[in-house]
Amino acid sequence: MSEKNVVSIEDRIPKLKQERKKKTNRRLIFYLSLFFILISIVVYLQSPLSHIQSINLSGNNHISDEQIHHLSDITKGDNFWRVNHEEVEEQIVTHPEIKAVQVAKQFPTTIDIAVEEFDRIGYVKEEDHYLPLLENGKRLTTNPVENSIGDAPLLLSFEQQLYLQEMSKELAKLPNSIVDLISEIRWNPTEGNPYQIEMYMNDGYQVETTIRSFSETMKTYPSITAQLEPEIKGVIKIGTSGAVFNPYESEITNQVEETGESS
Amino acid sequence: MRKNKATQIMSIVLMLSFVAIFLILSGRFLYIQTTGEVAGVSLQEWADKTRTNQYSLPAERGRILDRNEMSLVQDRPTYKVYAIVDETHTGINKEPLYVQDARQTAEELAPLLEMEPSDVLETIDKGKSEGRFQVEFGSDGKNLTQDIKEQIEELELPGINFEKDIQRYYPNGMFASHVLGLVDKLDGEQVGLTGVEQMMNDVLAGESGHISYKRDKYNAKLLQPEEIVKEAKDGNDVYLTIDQKIQTLLEDAMSEVNEQYEPERITAAVMDPKTGEVLAMSSRPSYDPNQLGTVENWYNDVISTPFEPGSTMKIFTLAAAIEEGEYNPTEYFQSGKYQISEGAAIHDWDNKGWGSITFREGIQRSSNVAAALLAYDKVGPEKFYEYLQAFEFDQPTGIDLPGEDIGKIMYNYKSEKITTSYGQGTTVTPIQQMKALTAVANNGEMLQPYVIKAIKDPNTDQVVEEKSPNVVGNPISAETAKKVRDELGTVVSSENGTGRNYKLDDYSVAGKTGTAQIPDRENPQPYMTGHGNYEYSFLGMAPKDDPQLMMYVSVKRPELSVHEVGSEPVSFIFKNVMGNSLHYLNINPDMEAQQTINTYEMPEILDKSVTDVKTELEDKGLRVTVIGNGDQLQGANVKAGEELLPNERIFLLTANPVMPDLSGWSVRDVLKFSETIDLDISVHGSGYAVSQSISQGKNIQKQDKLTVEFTSPNAELEEEDPPEQEME
Numbered sequence: 001m002s003e004k005n006v007v008s009i010e011d012r013i014p015k016l017k018q019e020r021k022k023k024t025n026r027r028l029i030f031y032l033s034l035f036f037i038l039i040s041i042v043v044y045l046q047s048p049l050s051h052i053q054s055i056n057l058s059g060n061n062h063i064s065d066e067q068i069h070h071l072s073d074i075t076k077g078d079n080f081w082r083v084n085h086e087e088v089e090e091q092i093v094t095h096p097e098i099k100a101v102q103v104a105k106q107f108p109t110t111i112d113i114a115v116e117e118f119d120r121i122g123y124v125k126e127e128d129h130y131l132p133l134l135e136n137g138k139r140l141t142t143n144p145v146e147n148s149i150g151d152a153p154l155l156l157s158f159e160q161q162l163y164l165q166e167m168s169k170e171l172a173k174l175p176n177s178i179v180d181l182i183s184e185i186r187w188n189p190t191e192g193n194p195y196q197i198e199m200y201m202n203d204g205y206q207v208e209t210t211i212r213s214f215s216e217t218m219k220t221y222p223s224i225t226a227q228l229e230p231e232i233k234g235v236i237k238i239g240t241s242g243a244v245f246n247p248y249e250s251e252i253t254n255q256v257e258e259t260g261e262s263s
Numbered sequence: 264m265r266k267n268k269a270t271q272i273m274s275i276v277l278m279l280s281f282v283a284i285f286l287i288l289s290g291r292f293l294y295i296q297t298t299g300e301v302a303g304v305s306l307q308e309w310a311d312k313t314r315t316n317q318y319s320l321p322a323e324r325g326r327i328l329d330r331n332e333m334s335l336v337q338d339r340p341t342y343k344v345y346a347i348v349d350e351t352h353t354g355i356n357k358e359p360l361y362v363q364d365a366r367q368t369a370e371e372l373a374p375l376l377e378m379e380p381s382d383v384l385e386t387i388d389k390g391k392s393e394g395r396f397q398v399e400f401g402s403d404g405k406n407l408t409q410d411i412k413e414q415i416e417e418l419e420l421p422g423i424n425f426e427k428d429i430q431r432y433y434p435n436g437m438f439a440s441h442v443l444g445l446v447d448k449l450d451g452e453q454v455g456l457t458g459v460e461q462m463m464n465d466v467l468a469g470e471s472g473h474i475s476y477k478r479d480k481y482n483a484k485l486l487q488p489e490e491i492v493k494e495a496k497d498g499n500d501v502y503l504t505i506d507q508k509i510q511t512l513l514e515d516a517m518s519e520v521n522e523q524y525e526p527e528r529i530t531a532a533v534m535d536p537k538t539g540e541v542l543a544m545s546s547r548p549s550y551d552p553n554q555l556g557t558v559e560n561w562y563n564d565v566i567s568t569p570f571e572p573g574s575t576m577k578i579f580t581l582a583a584a585i586e587e588g589e590y591n592p593t594e595y596f597q598s599g600k601y602q603i604s605e606g607a608a609i610h611d612w613d614n615k616g617w618g619s620i621t622f623r624e625g626i627q628r629s630s631n632v633a634a635a636l637l638a639y640d641k642v643g644p645e646k647f648y649e650y651l652q653a654f655e656f657d658q659p660t661g662i663d664l665p666g667e668d669i670g671k672i673m674y675n676y677k678s679e680k681i682t683t684s685y686g687q688g689t690t691v692t693p694i695q696q697m698k699a700l701t702a703v704a705n706n707g708e709m710l711q712p713y714v715i716k717a718i719k720d721p722n723t724d725q726v727v728e729e730k731s732p733n734v735v736g737n738p739i740s741a742e743t744a745k746k747v748r749d750e751l752g753t754v755v756s757s758e759n760g761t762g763r764n765y766k767l768d769d770y771s772v773a774g775k776t777g778t779a780q781i782p783d784r785e786n787p788q789p790y791m792t793g794h795g796n797y798e799y800s801f802l803g804m805a806p807k808d809d810p811q812l813m814m815y816v817s818v819k820r821p822e823l824s825v826h827e828v829g830s831e832p833v834s835f836i837f838k839n840v841m842g843n844s845l846h847y848l849n850i851n852p853d854m855e856a857q858q859t860i861n862t863y864e865m866p867e868i869l870d871k872s873v874t875d876v877k878t879e880l881e882d883k884g885l886r887v888t889v890i891g892n893g894d895q896l897q898g899a900n901v902k903a904g905e906e907l908l909p910n911e912r913i914f915l916l917t918a919n920p921v922m923p924d925l926s927g928w929s930v931r932d933v934l935k936f937s938e939t940i941d942l943d944i945s946v947h948g949s950g951y952a953v954s955q956s957i958s959q960g961k962n963i964q965k966q967d968k969l970t971v972e973f974t975s976p977n978a979e980l981e982e983e984d985p986p987e988q989e990m991e
Contacts, residue, residue, distance in 0.1 A: 150935035182927030202929045203910035
């Protein structure tokens, strides 16, 4: 049609050439950079830069570091990227004494493991060793402790699991400052009340109460003892309705009279 | 010819009669056309009516909700069941639409209607024999719930049909019944009769609409139906200040007291003193609005029944005296008797009195003489009357509920002026006392009580109207209010206080008890006598220093056994509702502070002087054992910052540890001790230590072997049960 659209082939060829060159250059740069990136990834993965250098543990009081390391199955030198933190958490949580765990990666080479242990709310005496009782009511049968048992009361004569369960629930609810006052708790069921317990307190009083609403009634313990004269020791009976204190002397006379009558 | 003539006449007659008939008919047509009326009926209107379908569109009545949007009253569909017994009633394909097998229908239907199958059968058979089209089943077949209706439908009984109706439904049953009120059906429309239903009837009812369109003979719409739709405007929802949880607590406590003591009347209300919002209000006798049987009492006693309140009134006497500067809590007066005039005297409830006591004790013991002295001799009767007016005992509270009544201040004679000071003679309603008490609870500002919090459009959820607290007076100063609360606090906390029974475990209470004498209508003796023949009440608030809730409870003539005191049912309701409500509202307990006051934080001790730390800790009531004889501390069994309670045993470690005397120590203390030193311990027995294998004063080192024997403090007496616990 018009002359404008007619361009001679000589005019077009050099431009085409130029264009093609540009394209080839760009492609080369792209492939080269891809190649180098892959190489550097391989180098990084092979070098110690990608290896775990340190594992930080926190929150474990009763469980040793080794045990957790063993459970986590992570060792120094492992590949940082190969650690699947969900998997590790699942493995660690299988430990009966661990309540929760959080595994976090800290780039480039650190793994943080924060565990939360179940509180030990007591120690149950079985045969000649002490088994820790956890706040969830479980008794640890696997690792009896020999010595470090001053941090929770001793539970004695709890022959039926049910009552031990109830007891541990109540103990978990009681504030720590009051749990610290209890030395020993003995299950002492009577015919009328299978929930009856007897306690020896660190401050020398003997307490009789029941497992039911234990956590509520025992909260009043400090205010009860505050009213007593510290020199006179005896048995405090605490119930939901109030507390009664019987000094030992009078109880001795009472009991003597009773035994005298029965014999 | 003759014949011709006759023919002619006949044809004229015939023609005339035709003309006449024609004129009559055309005249009638003309008349109808011009007037458009036949026998006084406008044809235009009649035509429109016959070819127009018109229905009314009823508006849905609004709900009543509590402050947390829990529904308290709502509409609910109910169903009436009926059975078609006409055997000609069939469907298009001749399938039966009537009861075919009467016996089977009766047997399947009866249990769902809670009827006897024989009765159902009888009803159906009777309908059949009388040739009726359908039968109904009386009250048992009415007011069926959606659930029952669906169950019946599942039986697929032919001829059993339902008619839908709308009923007001109260999901909580007997629950603030007098506050919520009732509705009645008038011309198919629900109209509020009492309570909020009546008060807010216009808001709740909404406007019903209608729809109309032109139709043909077969009820199909015409091509130009000229449809007119006026949509119904549903009623708005009314939100109350009532809190469903607190109201439920109150209802439960009242029902329990009602059952146990069978009193003549109980009234109670809970209010937020900072806003005047009523959180709960109820009275007994009450009723379940879903099942109206015989209703003993239609009155909302809290607002409509004035009576002589008794000693709760002394709160305001006290407030007036403090405001006037006439109250000296440590001043003494002679209790027991107050001489009004020669030959007339009033007495304390304990006629002997308590000798010469202070005014504070007088208030604690609820002395009438103290109140009389304060009101009449100190403040003065005129001034005191001004205070009664300032507390607005002479006017209604203006609460937004229908049927409020007010009492009467009896103030003509000297004796009346005196008895008013302790709440006899003069009558007031509970809500008047609550309103006056807001001034005490809310630092002098008296608030109007109210029940309706907001009105919302249920479709758009927009607030149409909202109420806010309304300060209606300032009878006393903030300072006086605080002093009154402190004095009232001692009524509850003091050994002598008449309010001893109203103590809460976790919160401090300020309040005043009342034991009002009840006028006896039949007896010439002005007041009833005898155990339980009083109206026992309590007006109080908690926590004392910053009241979050206030409450009034009164129980009239409970049936008490000889050893029960009248305050027992009242305090049961008060403690239950107040304590639980405060906890529910997450109010910080102010009483526990006294218990934890004793705890003590372990200080930093490292490298400090042994004697300094020891005396410091012993001052706090701790039992300190120093292990070793060094001067500088090297550690302890407790970390710094840990909480300690008195009587706990603390070990302070110094250089050169030596064995302490363990006798009397508990097992756990000994274990702690051995852990602190790291000894190899073995425990024998349980209870408290009696002997130790390493004697006192010997040097000890890590891993030394220590055996300690323990025994129960009364072991000698428990020989059959020797606590043999051994561990190696």
